[in-house]
Amino acid sequence: MSDSSYKEDVEIPRSNGVPCNLPERMKKELSDLDILGSNVCKLQDESLTEKEREDLQQEFSEKFYSGEQAAWLNFYYPNQVLPREKSGELRRMISTSLISEIKDPEECVRSVAIYHQPGAGGTTLGRYMLWEFRNDYRCCIIQKITSQTGDQLFRLFEYQDENRPKPLLILIDNGDDDHIFPLYEDLQKRKRSETEIFCVLLVCYRKTEIPANKIERNIFLTQKLSEPEVEWFKSKYQYLQDKFKEQGTTIVIHTTLDILLRILLNIVNKRAWNDTKRSQFSPLVVELISEGDTNSALDVLKTAYEITDNPIVAQQIS
Secondary structure (H helix, E strand, C coil): CCCCCCCCCEEECCCCCCCEEECHHHHHHCCCEEEECCCCCHHHHHCCCHHHHHHHHHHHHHHHHCCCCCCHHHHHCCCCCCCCCCHHHHHHHHHHHHHCCCCCHHHHEEEEEEEECCCCCHHHHHHHHHHHHCCCCCEEEECCCCCCHHHHHHHHHHCCCCCCCCCEEEEECCCCHHHHHHHHHHHHHHCCCCCCCCEEEEEEEECCCCCCCCCCCEEEECCCCCHHHHHHHHHHHHHHHHHHHHHCCHHHHHHHHHHHHHHHHCCCCHHHHCCCCCCCCCHHHHHHHHCCCHHHHHHHHHHHHHHHCCHHHHHHHC
């Protein structure tokens, strides 16, 4: 079961505090946007039995830990996504951008950027921010930028809230300035007022090298984990290991080892590079996996981690 395949009415907030439903017909018309409703996952979860809910949580946690993009269910169910230390700083930047007074008409469209190394979790952090703000602001992800995107955003902005709507929070993943700048200019031309904020663009940029100098309303996310973040991974690893041992199912434990491996070592997954042939494993590990000897590959990586106590260094030297 997929959280995107489950169809439920999308509930979006309004400035008067009373949410409204966005009909399926309009969702289809706004095809450039993936709109995050304030009620996302709730109806789906409430329709499940306890066993179905447990199975769904396990299904989506395994997908996420094996390298798939974070689904909204990963945020809905507790403790599936690492709470990054940068979250608080980024949340404050976004909140300030959404509510602070406009001093220049061009500020009607504001931006906050996440510069992140591939595999460092920038996309997940961006999606988490939308999740955090979804009850108070209309949030969406731009799936593609076309000549219709600006018009679709304004339709979402004004839908059943035409007097003084709150600004949109918009995520653009893997930002390409050649496409973002024309959209930015288009939105500036369409603005309704010189004093109202129309939107905040939260843009994720993948960068192999992170700038050393801090820039206003930008955060930088590297592959290096802080001590509390490493401890969270260790705790999660132990929890999952104990959980599957309790089930007494060898097949499940073996299947889960690959998942735990990715959690522990924070390996840069292939999707981050858009390269299905590229591997972030060492040649020895690649050879062992290609020969079907997954257990030996795991032993090598786990030993490297025990020696270094650093997930990134362990991945590099194993």
